[in-house]
Amino acid sequence: MQEKLAKENAQRGQIIRTAREIAGMTQAELADRLTVSSNSVCSWEKGDAKPSVKHWSALCDLLKIPPDIIGADHTINRESARKFQLMILQNTHLCPKCQPILEAFINKYYRTNAPE
Numbered sequence: 134m135q136e137k138l139a140k141e142n143a144q145r146g147q148i149i150r151t152a153r154e155i156a157g158m159t160q161a162e163l164a165d166r167l168t169v170s171s172n173s174v175c176s177w178e179k180g181d182a183k184p185s186v187k188h189w190s191a192l193c194d195l196l197k198i199p200p201d202i203i204g205a206d207h208t209i210n211r212e213s214a215r216k217f218q219l220m221i222l223q224n225t226h227l228c229p230k231c232q233p234i235l236e237a238f239i240n241k242y243y244r245t246n247a248p249e
Contacts, residue, residue, distance in 0.1 A: 139180070141183075142180040142181070142182070142183050143180035144180075144209060145177070145180070145183055145184075146177055146178045146179055146180035147178075147180075148198060148202060148217070149174075149177050149178050149184075149192060149196070149198075150178040151221060152192075152196035152197065152198050152217075153174075153178075153196060155196075155220075155221060155224045155225075156195075156196055156197075160174040160175055160178070161174075163195075163196075166195060167188055167191055167192070167195070169188065173188075197220060198217065199213035199216055199217055201213050202214055202217060215239060215240070218239050219236060219239055219240075222235055222236060222239065
């Protein structure tokens with residue numbers, strides 16, 4: 134069980150860091166917006182700690198993270214992850230030819246690797 138929780142914290146941390154970077158915010162700016170310390174944001178991103186329910190909700194609203202991306206069973210919700218990756222892609226500056234190719238790849242990956 135400890136391993137699952139550690140993995141969940143690491144995944145959540147990666148999600149927070151990626152979304153924060155896309156939003157163009159520093160850890161200090163995010164901390165100010167959430168009224169927490171920069172050390173808290175750093176700990177969340179490293180997976181050393183997880184945000185409280187209140188802070189997770191605020192992070193999801195602020196950074197456009199699907200709130201159910203990590204399910205109750207401590208695994209990534211595949212559909213929310215797909216939507217999150219597409220959101221990341223839409224906020225990345227790519228040439229017009231590359232964008233649809235990557236979108237198709239993400240959608241195909243989640244169809245091909247769908248749980249049975």
